[in-house]
Amino acid sequence: MLGFLVRRIAYGLLILAGINLVTFVLFFKVNSPDDMARLQLGGKRVTPEAIEKWKAERGYDRPAFVNDGARGVATLTDTVFFDSSARMFAFDFGRADSGRDIAAEVARRAGPSLALALPVFIVGLGLSISLALGLAFFRGTYLDFWGVMVLVAMMSISALFFIVAGQYVMARVLQLVPISGFEGGADTWRFLLLPVAISVVARLGPEARFYRTLFLEEIGKDYVRTARSKGLSEPRVLFGHVLRNALIPILSNSVAFIPLLFMGSLITESFFSIPGLGNYLIEAIGAQDFAIVRAMVFIGSVLYIIGLILTDISYSWADPRIRLQ
Amino acid sequence: MKPVLLLTDLFVFALLAAGVLYIRHVRRTPQLLANWRLALQRPAGGVSAVILGLFLLVALTDSLHYRRAGPSDPSTGTRTWSVETRSALDLVLAPIAVSQERSYSRPLAWLGFRKETFERDGRVVRDFPRLKFGGAHLSDPPSQWAGDMARRASAGIAGAALAWMLAALSIVALLARRASERLGATIARIVRGRTRYPLRAMLLTACVLMLAIGAAASLSTGYHVLGTDRVGASVLVAAVKSIRTAIVIGTLTTLVVLPLAVALGVTAGYFRGWIDEAIQYLYTLLASIPDVLLIAAAVLLLQVKIDSNPALFETALERADARLFFLCLILGITSFTGLCRLVRGETMKLRELEYIQAAHAFGVRSARILARHILPNVAPIVLISTVMQFSGFVLAEAVLSYVGVGVDPQTASFGVMINTARLELAATPVIWWTLATAFVFMFLIVLSANVFADAVRDAFDPRSRLRSEP
Numbered sequence: 001m002l003g004f005l006v007r008r009i010a011y012g013l014l015i016l017a018g019i020n021l022v023t024f025v026l027f028f029k030v031n032s033p034d035d036m037a038r039l040q041l042g043g044k045r046v047t048p049e050a051i052e053k054w055k056a057e058r059g060y061d062r063p064a065f066v067n068d069g070a071r072g073v074a075t076l077t078d079t080v081f082f083d084s085s086a087r088m089f090a091f092d093f094g095r096a097d098s099g100r101d102i103a104a105e106v107a108r109r110a111g112p113s114l115a116l117a118l119p120v121f122i123v124g125l126g127l128s129i130s131l132a133l134g135l136a137f138f139r140g141t142y143l144d145f146w147g148v149m150v151l152v153a154m155m156s157i158s159a160l161f162f163i164v165a166g167q168y169v170m171a172r173v174l175q176l177v178p179i180s181g182f183e184g185g186a187d188t189w190r191f192l193l194l195p196v197a198i199s200v201v202a203r204l205g206p207e208a209r210f211y212r213t214l215f216l217e218e219i220g221k222d223y224v225r226t227a228r229s230k231g232l233s234e235p236r237v238l239f240g241h242v243l244r245n246a247l248i249p250i251l252s253n254s255v256a257f258i259p260l261l262f263m264g265s266l267i268t269e270s271f272f273s274i275p276g277l278g279n280y281l282i283e284a285i286g287a288q289d290f291a292i293v294r295a296m297v298f299i300g301s302v303l304y305i306i307g308l309i310l311t312d313i314s315y316s317w318a319d320p321r322i323r324l325q
Numbered sequence: 326m327k328p329v330l331l332l333t334d335l336f337v338f339a340l341l342a343a344g345v346l347y348i349r350h351v352r353r354t355p356q357l358l359a360n361w362r363l364a365l366q367r368p369a370g371g372v373s374a375v376i377l378g379l380f381l382l383v384a385l386t387d388s389l390h391y392r393r394a395g396p397s398d399p400s401t402g403t404r405t406w407s408v409e410t411r412s413a414l415d416l417v418l419a420p421i422a423v424s425q426e427r428s429y430s431r432p433l434a435w436l437g438f439r440k441e442t443f444e445r446d447g448r449v450v451r452d453f454p455r456l457k458f459g460g461a462h463l464s465d466p467p468s469q470w471a472g473d474m475a476r477r478a479s480a481g482i483a484g485a486a487l488a489w490m491l492a493a494l495s496i497v498a499l500l501a502r503r504a505s506e507r508l509g510a511t512i513a514r515i516v517r518g519r520t521r522y523p524l525r526a527m528l529l530t531a532c533v534l535m536l537a538i539g540a541a542a543s544l545s546t547g548y549h550v551l552g553t554d555r556v557g558a559s560v561l562v563a564a565v566k567s568i569r570t571a572i573v574i575g576t577l578t579t580l581v582v583l584p585l586a587v588a589l590g591v592t593a594g595y596f597r598g599w600i601d602e603a604i605q606y607l608y609t610l611l612a613s614i615p616d617v618l619l620i621a622a623a624v625l626l627l628q629v630k631i632d633s634n635p636a637l638f639e640t641a642l643e644r645a646d647a648r649l650f651f652l653c654l655i656l657g658i659t660s661f662t663g664l665c666r667l668v669r670g671e672t673m674k675l676r677e678l679e680y681i682q683a684a685h686a687f688g689v690r691s692a693r694i695l696a697r698h699i700l701p702n703v704a705p706i707v708l709i710s711t712v713m714q715f716s717g718f719v720l721a722e723a724v725l726s727y728v729g730v731g732v733d734p735q736t737a738s739f740g741v742m743i744n745t746a747r748l749e750l751a752a753t754p755v756i757w758w759t760l761a762t763a764f765v766f767m768f769l770i771v772l773s774a775n776v777f778a779d780a781v782r783d784a785f786d787p788r789s790r791l792r793s794e795p
Contacts, residue, residue: 018610026622035629152779156716156772158723160743161764168750266617266728271747285621285729293622300615308609 008312012305019301020085023294028080033060036290058094059083084294093295097287102295106277112182113264113276116192120199121261125254128204129247132211137238139216148212154205163271166198180273195272199265211250218246248318256311259303263296329390329410331646333573333653337388340576360705363784368523370780373773375530380770383565384572387414390642410642414569418562421545424458426557432758433548435460435470459548473547481543485535493528500524552758554745564762566737571770574653574722574732575715581657582664582714587707589661590668591699595676595691604669608662616659617728623655624648624730645733652725652732656718664710671703705785712781716774723767739767 027036037054038046055061060080063069067078087094093102135147171179177194218224219242227237264278273279277296284292351357364370390412395405415422429438436453443454455461463469500520501511515524541561544550551560593604611619631637631644638644675681676699684694719739725731726740734741746760 015606015610015613018606019614022610022614023622026626035633038633152775153768153772156768156775157764158720158739158743158767158771160723160727160740161760164743164747164750164760168755172750260615263615267724270728281618281621282728285625288625290622290625293618293625297614297618297622300618301613304613304615 004312005309008309012309015305016089016298016301017085019297020088023297024081024085027290027294028060028064028084033058033080036060088295088298093298094291096284096292097289102292105280106295106299109264109275109277109280110262111184111276112274113269113278114262115188116195116199116268116274116276117261117264119192119196120203120265121254121257123196124200124203124207125250127200128207128211129250131204131208132215133238133243135208135212136215136219136242137234139219148209151205151209151212154201155209157202157205159199159202159267162198162202163268166194166201167271170194170197180271182272182274191272191274195268195274199268211246214246214250215242218242248315252311252314252318255314256304256307258310259306260300262303263300326391326393327406329392331388331390331410331643332650333577333646334388334390336577336580336650337385337573340580341385360784362521364780365522367780367783368526369776370784371523371527372530373777373780375527376534376769376773377777379534380568380572380773383414384569386417387412387566387569388573389413392640408640410640414565418565421549421559422562424549424559426456426458426549426553427454428553428555428557429756430456430459430549430553430557432550432552432560433459433474433544434552435463435466435548438756456549459553462547474544477543477547478540481539481541482536483539484543485539486532488539489532489535492531496524496528551762554759555749560759560762563737563742563759564739564766567739567742567763567766568770570649570732570736570738571719571722571767573649574656575718575774577650577653578657578660578718579711579714581654582661583707583711585657586661586664587668587700587703590665591672591695591703593665594669594672595695595699597673601669604665608665611659612662614659617725617730619659620652620655620725621728621730624652624725627651641735645736648733649736652722656721656725660714660718664707664714667706667710668703671706672699675699675702709778709782709785712774712778715778716771719767719771719774739763 033055034051037051037060041050041054052061062078062080062083065079065081084094091103093106096102096105131147135144138144138147167179170176171194178191180191182188182191219238224237224241227241228234232240262277264274264276266278266282268274269276269278270282280292281296284296351361365374390410392410393407395407397404427437430436431438435456437456439453440451441454442449442451444450445452455466460466460470460473463473497508497511497515500515501508504511514520515528518525541550545559545561549559549561551564554560554563589604589608593601627648631648638647681694681698684698722731722738723740723743726738727744731740732738742759742763746756746763749756749759
């Protein structure tokens with residue numbers, strides 16, 4: 001187990017190094033610091049001196065990979081690549097173009113993101129599983145048929161529509177909840193109610209349908225026939241045997257998403273003006289702030305890799321036949 | 326006139342050619358033919374194929390681009406070409422597109438949406454102005470409007486019904502000749518639903534679609550059927566033009582995904598060893614970067630490149646098209662990992678099977694084993710996941726355009742439409758028609774794609790066929 005963990009974490013670091021290289025090449029080679037400076041300082045009437053000054057402020061005026069001017073280890077460390085990548089592993093992302101410290105900003109915004117994403121994850125998962133189980137219970141009937149039809153129709157509606165229409169009806173016409181905004185403290189739930197409800201509805205279609213197929217696959221297995229032939233009632237078979245076995249892959253798969261909850265959701269946060277990480281990213285894209293985008297790529301990848309490792313662990317925990325090696 | 330082949334056009338037609346080749350291949354392969362028949366024999370499969378076919382037709386018409394000749398230079402005798410690139414579809418839509426209003430107007434309206442101050446009968450009044458085009462032919466709109474609407478709509482419906490009957494009759498006649506039976510007998514067979522394919526449902530769908538198009542076309546001669554947007558352009562035109570963007574994103578992205586996923590997946594699964602390790606590293610790396618972030622980063626960079634090299638593109642449309650193409654490319658690169666993993670797993674399973682071991686023992690070369698045994702066997706899962714991914718790409722475009730890293734803001738697309746509609750919903754009174762139009766069109770495309778994908782999956786995946794038929 002420990003050996004497995006160490007190996008997986010080492011592999012994760014290897015992946016992160018690769019990602020750093022890829023983003024570095026994307027942001028500093030494909031697109032030179034000169035381009036960035038010109039974009040940030042605006043337009044074509046930028047003097048070369050201004051560009052040099054902009055680059056010097058950020059340390060982008062040094063060589064990319066190998067600094068021949070320096071001595072010893074500094075040949076490799078006193079470079080843009082080492083500076084901008086190595087610091088990331090210590091979660092030091094430098095400053096945004098607005099001058100703020102990115103790491104502090106990320107830490108501040110993770111809270112609101114999580115406040116939205118966590119309820120969506122839990123409620124959504126619970127609702128999808130119950131719905132899927134209900135449909136599996138009534139399989140082959142009209143209820144099942146029309147239920148699946150509704151789910152397919154819901155799958156075909158863009159999440160943007162759910163948000164736009166939901167916001168319009170609930171907040172504007174019925175005025176049940178505030179249209180958008182966020183506030184810490186006791187009143188938070190009033191701002192979160194609508195975005196959470198809409199996000200849950202938006203992912204209900206694909207998830208419930210997928211879980212229904214998983215349940216149906218499980219129902220076709222031999223041990224279920226055995227259970228029935230023992231004379232167990234259908235609800236007992238479904239809730240006592242099928243549910244428990246089908247939950248293993250469902251929950252283990254969901255574990256992968258838990259770390260990513262910190263990243264928040266792009267569109268929901270932006271529509272409801274929730275000051276989370278998703279919103280941060282959209283603002284960064286709008287302002288073309290590459291430092292923030294790179295930092296977010298790194299954080300997102302770290303969380304994804306943690307999710308992968310968690311999935312492996314939860315599989316072996318749920319199913320003792322799987323050995324981690 | 327000079328034909329223009331945009332980057333995406335090139336690939337759309339390449340895909341069309343590939344599709345034709347694939348159909349020929351299917352017709353020669355009994356097993357494939359049987360599976361495809363099974364997919365289309367279900368009413369859901371047949372009906373969704375008809376709807377998708379219509380959208381594909383629109384997208385193809387919109388991919389035939391040309392530039393009109395400008396005034397020729399008398400001194401040198403060289404022709405200049407209009408800076409505006411148009412498509413065959415623009416030609417069809419031209420009558421609606423040129424009749425622009427000044428600003429917003431409701432669907433089928435004859436009055437403007439907002440009050441304006443203007444002069445009427447020598448006095449300055451503040452009222453809803455008459456539209457420049459919508460209902461301009463009416464002298465007393467309140468009393469004439471309903472009658473005029475009914476007249477135009479019924480004329481359009483009648484024309485469409487006639488066209489549908491002609492088309493349906495020729496299909497029936499063809500069928501009757503093939504089965505060498507009387508025309509009446511074939512019609513009776515179709516009405517009773519005793520045909521190999523669900524012809525009754527398919528013909529009915531075609532009928533509904535044609536009637537809707539007929540009515541809309543006829544009404545468009547005097548009104549803006551789906552209203553106009555902020556600058557007074559027809560929302561209907563915007564929606565129809567968006568179809569190509571949606572279809573291009575859905576299909577071109579597949580074109581990127583397929584070769585990448587299949588080639589890498591099969592190689593990794595078959596050769597194992599360090600090749601497998603390298604490929605696994607590559608796709609884990611790509612999967613680790615959150616999709617939106619990678620797309621955002623790539624599109625931002627592309628925008629910088631495009632902005633700093635304006636000389637690269639002759640027209641604005643070419644620039645927008647390059648961005649659309651690049652978006653497909655990067656969307657494909659971020660989403661090939663799932664299929665790649667699937668293909669790798671399947672290949673690993675296949676290579677342990679006895680007949681492949683036997684082929685090895687006989688000394689058959691790897692390339693031949695791959696081509697003869699592995700590829701045909703991974704084809705079904707590749708096909709299924711390809712068809713399933715299509716609707717996901719169409720939906721993704723809308724979200725990406727909202728985030729600002731989708732298509733060029735000047736390209737007509739559903740994402741851009743929804744994005745503008747969002748601000749319009751905040752206005753009082755509400756401007757709902759842009760959103761409603763985008764919703765209906767997108768829903769139709771994505772729903773029919775989803776239903777079609779289900780039919781294909783049920784036909785090609787023996788497990789799901791067993792599951793849905795007990």
